[in-house]
Amino acid sequence: MKLAVEAHGLSKSYGPLRAVDGLELEVPAGIVLGFLGPNGAGKTTAIRMLTTILSPTAGSFSVAGVPHTRPIEIRSRIGVLPESAGYPDSQTGEEFLRYHARLFGHSRSSARDTSAVLLDEVGLASRGRTFIGGYSRGMRQRLGIARALVNNPEVVFLDEPTLGLDPAGQRQMLDLVQRITKERGATVLLSTHLLAEVEEVCSQVVILNRGRVVAEGTVAEVARQAAAPRRARLRVAPDRTAPALAALSDGGKLTAAELRPGELELTFSAEADPEAMSGEAFQRLLSAEVPVLGFELEGGRLSDAFLAMTESA
Amino acid sequence: MSAITARPVKRAWPLVAEQELRDLWLAGRGLPLIFAYSLLLSVITYLVATNTALNFLEQRESVNLTLQVAVAAGSLLVLLGAADAISGERERGTLESLLLSPATRLSLVVGKGIAALSIWVAAFLVAIPYLSFLGRGVGVVGLAIGNGLLVGVLLALFLAGLGLLMSALSSSNRFSLSVALFVLLALFAPTQLPSGAQQSWVGDLLLRIDPISSGLHYLGKVIVDGHSAGQELSWLIGPAVAAALAVTAALAASRWLNLRGGPS
Numbered sequence: 001m002k003l004a005v006e007a008h009g010l011s012k013s014y015g016p017l018r019a020v021d022g023l024e025l026e027v028p029a030g031i032v033l034g035f036l037g038p039n040g041a042g043k044t045t046a047i048r049m050l051t052t053i054l055s056p057t058a059g060s061f062s063v064a065g066v067p068h069t070r071p072i073e074i075r076s077r078i079g080v081l082p083e084s085a086g087y088p089d090s091q092t093g094e095e096f097l098r099y100h101a102r103l104f105g106h107s108r109s110s111a112r113d114t115s116a117v118l119l120d121e122v123g124l125a126s127r128g129r130t131f132i133g134g135y136s137r138g139m140r141q142r143l144g145i146a147r148a149l150v151n152n153p154e155v156v157f158l159d160e161p162t163l164g165l166d167p168a169g170q171r172q173m174l175d176l177v178q179r180i181t182k183e184r185g186a187t188v189l190l191s192t193h194l195l196a197e198v199e200e201v202c203s204q205v206v207i208l209n210r211g212r213v214v215a216e217g218t219v220a221e222v223a224r225q226a227a228a229p230r231r232a233r234l235r236v237a238p239d240r241t242a243p244a245l246a247a248l249s250d251g252g253k254l255t256a257a258e259l260r261p262g263e264l265e266l267t268f269s270a271e272a273d274p275e276a277m278s279g280e281a282f283q284r285l286l287s288a289e290v291p292v293l294g295f296e297l298e299g300g301r302l303s304d305a306f307l308a309m310t311e312s313a
Numbered sequence: 314m315s316a317i318t319a320r321p322v323k324r325a326w327p328l329v330a331e332q333e334l335r336d337l338w339l340a341g342r343g344l345p346l347i348f349a350y351s352l353l354l355s356v357i358t359y360l361v362a363t364n365t366a367l368n369f370l371e372q373r374e375s376v377n378l379t380l381q382v383a384v385a386a387g388s389l390l391v392l393l394g395a396a397d398a399i400s401g402e403r404e405r406g407t408l409e410s411l412l413l414s415p416a417t418r419l420s421l422v423v424g425k426g427i428a429a430l431s432i433w434v435a436a437f438l439v440a441i442p443y444l445s446f447l448g449r450g451v452g453v454v455g456l457a458i459g460n461g462l463l464v465g466v467l468l469a470l471f472l473a474g475l476g477l478l479m480s481a482l483s484s485s486n487r488f489s490l491s492v493a494l495f496v497l498l499a500l501f502a503p504t505q506l507p508s509g510a511q512q513s514w515v516g517d518l519l520l521r522i523d524p525i526s527s528g529l530h531y532l533g534k535v536i537v538d539g540h541s542a543g544q545e546l547s548w549l550i551g552p553a554v555a556a557a558l559a560v561t562a563a564l565a566a567s568r569w570l571n572l573r574g575g576p577s
Contacts, residue, residue, distance in 0.1 A: 053413065084406060085410060086406020102328050
């Protein structure tokens, strides 16, 4: 398996404070990795080390196969949208992209073409000649994404790209993230607080707390690892509530209770396998000719795992 | 999304310098600063010309006085530009994008240094008509421009290096500007020593090791007293050494250029 990012024992201390503490990370190429953690967990510090902006106190890493001892080479292969990035108000979006494209080695004409293509891709083609000072927060973030792509990077680091954006802006940003992976084949490391967007776009997640990795794997694995579901909500037609209750309540591993007509709460005993029991419940409802209108396992979501892991650690 | 390829950039400092010059002169503070500078020179020239007409000042003295003001004020502008160059980007949050590019830290500092020095070039060009007006008829204009350029370049290099050093190391723009200005004012202090104190060996030593005092002293000796440049060359040792040290220190500090200021 080709790794896009690899870190071993990566640490960063500020005096007595250990912002990142022995980070171990292996990110396969071509995926979107959700990099999660509460405020102060060390996400931004970790990203800054991996993008060679900060020197680690200890440990080693490689990005796109380039060891950390060659920072300039790493920077030429990555794209980064920093957290709270600033933009020069007196430059136009086009000028800003052209400058950065040239810093990454584009010729004058190639930089001009690149900036035009990228502005179009992030939906800023019509505002390319406007001063950045007049851009909204969402436009600035999209410009930042365009800047991160000027060198056609192998690995893209996005630190809180949806911070401060309205729902429409968040939607646009998520679409961009998905396109970066699908159309460019780049690996994306996405740091965010919005767990719903992680569940939507990320194939793997890492949860960081107090500078350490407390969970990693696919979204389902992490959710299961942290908070195995013990309850579920079931919706049936209101007039089918009684047959559903009769079919489900066996007094053993599964109990069912009516919350209101048409809505039931299922509780799994501690020794029961929730997924197997859910399947069995469906079988019983099928046998009793009760159509299922809705079913949701509680405590099996990424948000539950996030809270469980970051509160208990 | 289309694939766009880039080659690693070999020498980024010309690109950085080009963008910095554009930002400074087309959209930044360059033009307002030079406008204020030209107003100052206009006032000084008017006062000096009036005094010369009333025979309170020799024509050579009036040229020297105006040249000294031009060199000192031009250097101050260079210091302001350099001290803002990195810490200003740090405060505005734009430094991180530059540090994320494959351009070396050294090329960023060199590019920004060139932009700061351009302020001196502009200031000196503005001063030339004033010097020409005051020195007409006594054959001192060429001498003043040549020596003013020499001293000014040395002082501009010194103050650009000092400003960049402060800017690279400090986490706050206000701090870097304050420290740089304080150092500049301290360097002007020996020029205010009474003439008796200046003639003692301590005063002489102070004048010689202080790059600004010794540079201005050199100009006075060559333009007013009519000494040859070779005769007074020893007065340029201070500015030359200071320029070399400050520029070297600023270039060396580029190794530690980071987001927070100070060594990483």
